[in-house]
Amino acid sequence: MKRRLLLTMAGVLVLGSAARASPAPGEQPGGYAVSADQLQRAVAQRFPLRYPMGGLMDLDLQAPVLRLLPALNRLGTEMAVQASGLALGRSYTGAFDLDFGLRYEASDRTVRAHQLRVNSLRFADLPPGPSALLEAYGPALAKQTLREVVLHRLRPQDLALPDGLGLQPDRITVTPQGLLIGFVAKPLR
Numbered sequence: 001m002k003r004r005l006l007l008t009m010a011g012v013l014v015l016g017s018a019a020r021a022s023p024a025p026g027e028q029p030g031g032y033a034v035s036a037d038q039l040q041r042a043v044a045q046r047f048p049l050r051y052p053m054g055g056l057m058d059l060d061l062q063a064p065v066l067r068l069l070p071a072l073n074r075l076g077t078e079m080a081v082q083a084s085g086l087a088l089g090r091s092y093t094g095a096f097d098l099d100f101g102l103r104y105e106a107s108d109r110t111v112r113a114h115q116l117r118v119n120s121l122r123f124a125d126l127p128p129g130p131s132a133l134l135e136a137y138g139p140a141l142a143k144q145t146l147r148e149v150v151l152h153r154l155r156p157q158d159l160a161l162p163d164g165l166g167l168q169p170d171r172i173t174v175t176p177q178g179l180l181i182g183f184v185a186k187p188l189r
Contacts, residue, residue, distance in 0.1 A: 031180045031181050032169070032180070033178060033179065033180055035178040037178075038152060039179070040066050044064075047063035048063065049061045055086070057085030058083070059081055059082070059138075061079055061096075062082075068178065069174060070176055074174060075151075076099040076100075077099070077100075081095060082094075083123065087129070087130055087133075088126075092126050096120070097122075098119060101113075101115040102151070102172040103172070104169045106169070109154040109155075111172060118138070162183050166185055167186065170183060
């Protein structure tokens, strides 16, 4: 056990030194960095989306614009929404505002959104009946849309050095530039 601890400590030092000396793309001292642009591109690939609501109306969701919230260690997003259909008579434009935490999924090496919070759903000039319907179902729809969205996938080569040193991804920290994925020692088997 002491030997494993010494190897892990040496690995952390080597990983930190390698990142300082000549960092590979994504490597940073103390972890692996993912830029805000990389996150935005990954999320945008899933949109636009259309959700029919029982033949009464359709909701069209546009690609979210991500916000980094380092003080909360979360990401925020505003997503444009267009509501149209028989129940409305015309189209209405609105916006969802949400924020979410992040988690690492080891099975496919991904960083995913989780713990979604809907902060607001706004539609200008929407009549009271459809407005009540959207207020009732809109937050669930937003959570379904972004639940477990893959924000980044680490490549095997991104994890080769840490894995060889007995390390695995752990804490994800939101910084003003993007994300920093930290590493910890793998549990002993």
